[in-house]
Amino acid sequence: MFKEAVYHRPKNNYAYPYDENTLHIQLRTKKNDIDHVFLIHGDPFIWEDGEWQTDETIMEKSGSDQLFDYWFVEIKPEYRRLRYCFVLETEEEKAVYTEKGFYEEVPLDDIAYHFCFPFLNRKDVFTAPLWVKETVWYQIFPERFGNGNSELNPEGTVPWGSEDPKPDSFFGGDFQGVIDHLDHLTELGINGLYFTPIFKAYSNHKYDTIDYMEIDPQFGDKETFRTLVQECHKRGIRVMLDAVFNHSGYYFAPFQDVLENGVNSPYYQWFHMWENEVETEPLPNYDAFAFVSHMPKLNTEHPEVKKYLLDVARYWIEEFDIDGWRLDVANEVDHAFWRDFRRTVKSVKPEAYILGEIWHDSMPWLQGDQFDAVMNYPFTNAVLKYFTQQYSLNQFKDQITHVQHMYPQNVNEVSFNLLDSHDTPRILTYAKGNKDAVKLMYLFQMSFEGTPCIYYGDEIGMTGGEDPDCRKCMVWEKDEQDRDIFRFVQQLISLRKSESAFGNESRFRFKEHEDVLVYEKQKDDQTLVFIMNPTKQLKTVTLNDKVKRKLKMEERATLNDSHVTIAPYGYFVYEKE
Incomplete structure (x- = not known):
């Protein structure tokens, strides 16, 4: 028994309240080292004849990655308190793992040996919005989605889609262009919109904010935005805005004042300045996003900065009824903020x-x-590399299992699962034009736990490399769209909503197979099995259970008795009896 690999801590993803009555407990051991794990648990205040009273519950191996096995159990403590330890067994050995270390037998004379979950307080339960679990997001880069009002075009705007985008290109995308095409999103099945920044800024990407309280005039005015939100809500579509609170833009009025007045500016402390006089070239002498001089880092510890930004957060919800915030460069802002x-x-x-x-x-x-x-970029990386044959099946399963066990289950259920974005190459380009590989990526994304996001235009086969090429103008001419991909994604979104085990809040588990991807999704009385073949070879899989029905999807496999023959980059999805 490799005891050095055994790990548990009674917090974070290893012990947490899933709801107000339920605890989830996880243990990590060396891969393929332990045969059975039991949780010994009890209320710390229930004793008889000087001995602590406990129950024993077997733990389930919930997954494995390259180095470790993970064990899981769900417990509903009667009095919402718990002390516990773990019994680990192999054919040759038994060990009891406690907070004080390893023992040969369970110590019952003193609860201080044992891990402690003091009390399941309702306030400590991680609670994210329930609606997110049923949401399929669609990311829009406003400058490139639709030009609905040419009178708003900024100086230098070029005709829609007339050239490949450059870092400083303007094509005139605006709010009216989004309103004009909401039916496209409804037809696809989208019920969440994520907009990259819409506030007044100098660039086309708007991550260099000038005024957090104003709409960029190229997109329209506040009334048009209000109409956009209202039209989305009428269609059951939620709206999430992008906020850049880590840094401002070069032309943000407080920073301009610092540039002019240096240490004498009343806004000098709004930023992380290094010296009395400000220098922007060749490198800034102040903290910035990376070393980009026109994106000075905001001092979110300063009370005036904090108040300003929190007023921003409140204003757009109160005034326009937006449904969420996506927070740029969030890891560089202090936790207290x-x-x-x-x-x-x-x-x-x-x-x-x-x-x-x-x-x-x-x-x-x-x-x-x-x-x-x-x-969820670790998810993104694993999916992209596996379905383009840069990862082996085992590497993919290791990575996805690791992703699953990084966070508590109630966090995973609302994790934002994307395949690409305005910061990355488009998936069809990443897959070197292999549309069938992209379909498998979508099938996995839409059937995985969490809330999936589609980058605008991917659903019609748009291509593009690194920024700015991934920010091309949306193609609206039907004869230039790949309607086959559109129908496929549309069908997946529909299945996610109509099949209880297909989408979120269903239990995901990999099944063993040497060279094709097989996994199960189970919820209530329904279990779906997904088989995917992201290779150039024909594959045959022997089923270990009976097929109750095939899901109505395009035929990419042939079922013959208990054998399924799957085409290259094909798949087979069925409900088992």
Whole structure:
């Protein structure tokens, strides 16, 4: 028994309240090292004849990655208190793992040996908005989605789609262009819109904010935006805005004052200045996003900055009824600010969704006091690499299993699962034009736990490399759209809504197979099995259970008795008896 690999801590993703009556407990062990794990648990105040009274519950192996096995159990403590330890068994050995270390037998004379979950307080349950679990997002880069009012075109605007985008291109996208095409989103099945920044800014991408309280005039005015939100809500579509609170733009009025007056500016402390005089070239002598001089970092610890930004957070919800905030470069802003941000947002709209842009392990932000979710880039990376044959099946399963076990289950259920964005190459380009590989990516994304997001235009086969090429103008001419991809994504969204085990809040588990991807989704009385073949070879799979029915999807496989023959880049999805 490799005891050095055994790990548990009674907090974060290893022990947490799933709801007001239920605890989830997880243990990590060395891969393929332990045969059985039992949880020994009891109320710390129930004793008889000087001995602590306990129950024993077997733990389930919930997944494995390259190095570790993960064990899981759900417990409903009668009095909402719990002390516990773990019994680990192999054929040759038994060990009891406690907070004080390893023992041969369960210590019952003193509860101080044992891990402690002091009390299941309702306030400590991680609660994200319920509606997010049923949401399929669509990301819009406003400058490139639709030009509905040419009178708003900024100087230098070129005709729609007339050339490939450059870093400083303007094509005239605006709010009216989005309103004009909401039926496209409704037809696809979208019920959440995520807009990259819409506030007044110098650039086309608007991540260099000039005024957080004003709409950029190229997009329209506040009344047009109000109409856009109202039209979305009529269609059952929620609206999430992008906020850049880590840094402002170069032309943000307080920063302009600092440039002019240096240390004598009343806004000098609004930023992280290094010297009395400000220099922007060749490198800034102040903190900025990366070393970009026109994106000076805001001092969110300063009370005036904090008040200003929290007023921004409150204003757009109160005045325009938006449904969420996506927070740019969220990991570089102090935790105290985000706690105040959450209190502010939730006090105005308790069901607002707070999403952080963080590309790495984000547990410190996901403990119920800051964000509801983060952008799930570890998921993105695994899906892209596996379905383009850069990852082996085992590497993919290792990575996805690791993603699943990084956070509590109620966090995973609202995790923002994207395949690409305005910051990355489009998936069809990443897949080198392999449309069938892209379909498999969508099938996995839409059937995985969490809330999926589609980048505008991907659903009609748009292409594009690194920024700015991934920010091309939306193609609205039907004869230039790939309607086959559109219908496929449309069908997946429909299945996600109509089949209880297909989408969120269903249990996901990999099944063993050597060279094709097989996994199950189970919810209530329904179990769906997904088989995918992201290779150039024909594959045959022997089924270990009976097929109750095939899901009505395009035929990419042939069923013959208990054997399924799957075409290259094909798939087979069925409900088992």
